[in-house]
Amino acid sequence: LIEAGEEIGLGENSREMVLSCLVSTARIVQELNISPEQLVTMVASKGGTTEACLSLWTESNFKQLVKDGVNKALGRAKELER
Known part of the structure; x- marks a missing residue:
């Protein structure tokens, strides 16, 4: 950002x-x-700037990307515990 x-x-x-x-x-x-x-x-105003940004993030599956990052970090943390 x-x-x-x-x-x-x-x-x-x-x-x-x-x-x-x-x-x-x-x-x-x-x-x-x-x-x-x-x-x-x-x-967020209908048709406003926040809505425009969030619409792009939704279309780009941003939420899933964040979840994937969290899961990747968790997997690595478990590897480091061993």
């Missing part, structure tokens, strides 16, 4: 913007005791 921000011209501000967004999102999800999906429903 930081690199993407830099590539679209946010420069050095990209890091701070991304970190601030991630921390704020986590805080809201925790404080309201809601799921990330519920937060998206609350904040």
Whole structure:
């Protein structure tokens, strides 16, 4: 996300913007005791920028890629235990 921000011209501000967004999102999800999906429903405007990004991630099967990464790390952790 930081690199993407830099590539679209946010420069050095990209890091701070991304970190601030991630921390704020986590805080809201925790404080309201809601799921990330519920937060998206609350904040994403129909046809807006968030929806456009999430649509691409859904089409690209981003969620499965994250799950695969977690499983790969778990497999490696089990190998290292031996």
